[in-house]
Structures are given as C-alpha cells and as structure tokens.
Amino acid sequence: MIYHTFSHLPGIGEKLERRIWRSGVLTWDDFLAAPHLEGISAPRKELYDKQLAACRAALDGRDAEYLAGALKRRDHWRLFEAFRGEAVCLDIETNGFHPSQGGYPTVVGLHDGFDAVTLVHGENLTAENLNRHLAGYKMLITFYGAGFDIPFLLATLPGVRFALPHFDLCFAAKRLDITGGLKSLEVQFGMVRDGSVQGMNGYDAVRLWERARLGDYEARELLLTYNREDTAYLLPLADILYEKMRCASGIADYLPVNACGCN
DNA sequence: TTTGTCATACCCCACTAATG
DNA sequence: CATTAGTGGGGTATGACAAA
Numbered sequence: 631m632i633y634h635t636f637s638h639l640p641g642i643g644e645k646l647e648r649r650i651w652r653s654g655v656l657t658w659d660d661f662l663a664a665p666h667l668e669g670i671s672a673p674r675k676e677l678y679d680k681q682l683a684a685c686r687a688a689l690d691g692r693d694a695e696y697l698a699g700a701l702k703r704r705d706h707w708r709l710f711e712a713f714r715g716e717a718v719c720l721d722i723e724t725n726g727f728h729p730s731q732g733g734y735p736t737v738v739g740l741h742d743g744f745d746a747v748t749l750v751h752g753e754n755l756t757a758e759n760l761n762r763h764l765a766g767y768k769m770l771i772t773f774y775g776a777g778f779d780i781p782f783l784l785a786t787l788p789g790v791r792f793a794l795p796h797f798d799l800c801f802a803a804k805r806l807d808i809t810g811g812l813k814s815l816e817v818q819f820g821m822v823r824d825g826s827v828q829g830m831n832g833y834d835a836v837r838l839w840e841r842a843r844l845g846d847y848e849a850r851e852l853l854l855t856y857n858r859e860d861t862a863y864l865l866p867l868a869d870i871l872y873e874k875m876r877c878a879s880g881i882a883d884y885l886p887v888n889a890c891g892c893n
Numbered sequence: 894t895t896t897g898t899c900a901t902a903c904c905c906c907a908c909t910a911a912t913g
Numbered sequence: 914c915a916t917t918a919g920t921g922g923g924g925t926a927t928g929a930c931a932a933a
Contacts, residue, residue, distance in 0.1 A: 640902090641901090641902065641903095641927080641928075642902080643901065643902050643903085644902095645900085645901060645902085646900090646901070646902080668929095669900090669928095669929065669930085670929085671928075671929065671930090674928085674929090703918090703919085704919075704920090722912095722913085723913070724912090724913050725913085726913055727913090728913095728915065728916070731915095733913085735913095736913095773911085773912085774910085774911050774912055774917090774918090775912095776917085776918055776919075777910085777911065777912065777916080777917045777918045777919080778911070778912040778913075778916080778917070778918095779912080779913095781916085781917065781918085782912090782913085782916095782917095798918090798919090800910085800911065800912090800919095801918080801919060801920085804909090804910080804911095804919080804920080805919095805920085809910085810911095811910085811911060811912080812911090812912095831913085832912065832913040833913065834913095835913070836913060
C-alpha cells in the first residue's frame, strides 16, 4: 500500500490521489517515470519527485522513522504491510490515577506475534528498558494508544521515545464505521479470550494492581495475563483492519488484478 | 502575462468516543 | 470520572488551467 501512496505530498489529498491512480499512475516508480501528470504543474512535479525518491530510499533502507515523519498520522496504517514482520503491539495498565495526580503505569505489555514482554512498575519498567525493546521494531500497534497509552507514558516515563510509525486500530475502526472498544471488536471478529480474564476491563486491572502491590501473587499473575491478552489480539486485529482500510482506499479498483477480496 | 473559474487541500472549531 | 487525539463540518486559501 505504501508504494501506492501520494496523499502525503503537500497539496495532494484523497481525491487527487485517486485521480492519479485513475490516470494509470499506481506506484511511486510510475510517478517518477511519468514526464507529466494532469493537474500537476512542472515545478510541483519536480518537488514531488524529490520527496518520492527520498521516501523510496527510506523504504529500501527500511527507515521506518523517516517514513513515520513523512506520512500524515492518519495514514501511518499504510506502512503496515511493509513492516508487519517487525511490528510490535503495546498496551499499558495504570494505577487508575492521572499522571498529574500520582498516576503511573503499572504494566507495559509488548507483543510481536511470537514473543511477549511485560514490564512491571518497580521491577523492570524504565524508560531505558522500554526504549530498548521498542528499538528492535519498525512499527507500533495500539488500540487508542494515540489518545491514552502514548501520552500517558510520555508524561510518566521521562526519556521514553516514540518515533515509529503508529497504527492505531481504534481510529482505523472508527473510519471504517466499526464502533465499540477493543473487547467489542474482538467479539465482532470472533476472537475468544482466555477464560481467566474474560469479562475483565481496565478498572479491574487497577484493582488487581492494588492487591498485587500488597503481595497478592495470584492478583499479579492475573493482571499480567490480562495485559498479555490485550496485546495478543492486536496483531490479528491489525491484519483484518488493514485489509479493510486498503479496500476503502480504493486502490484495488485500479490495480490490474483485483486480488483484494473486498466485500 | 494576466485574469477568472473551478476543484480541492487546508485550517479552525466543537464534538465524540475510548482509555485506566 | 477526567483526559486526549482524531474526526467532520464549514469557511478560506491556493494552485492549475484556459481564455483573453
């Protein structure tokens, strides 16, 4: 999808991007090879050519951070296919307070589809540790992380750094007119949680931390399991939502073979 | 080259919905 | 609850193209 993207160029929105596709220019290489494009003046094309060449070099060099900066936030999802193999899902639990009132993250969970890492407050949760783990990946996946998890971590863990492309599934779902929180989406797409944490919500996680903090080992284990389940379903959900977003973008209408399976 | 017209990208605002 | 980013609506600014 990223090779088909032109909406990040200044002055090109969704409409113009589709017009470019309609004219037969489907990829960055097509664009660079075309001597002239209708609706785009020569000096402007020259500027676009430069930017596309830079993006292409970044993609060839797997420079995810450059591309994160080059794309508008709402279009980061377009990088998913390119970086799926090096994507990490993140979800946090907190003690229930806001950073300004003594709030802190209790658990930060990372899951890449194979391995799960859990950073726990007072044990191994530090900005350095989190940065080190994130550094091994090319893309970040969250559910409403842009609105909650990321700002919360930035406010409570000085030095933590988020520069990766960020696929926020919550806003993708909203743009697709799929409403409801993470749990609701899991049900909609037939994902079933481990019985021990079924029906739990974020508030329960707050209470579990209270007990875990006082030495309740069982509560601690349940809290970690809950967080792990939260992160474990993000990647399969991303797969589903990415396909739907791609279909909604309209690119499949212009590709020679419609291998999209849009419904 | 200048002007007029049209399309559309962009900006600002209040609102929404999700998080623990 | 309080908090937050993204969204959508509506107005404005900008750029492409064609006619003069």
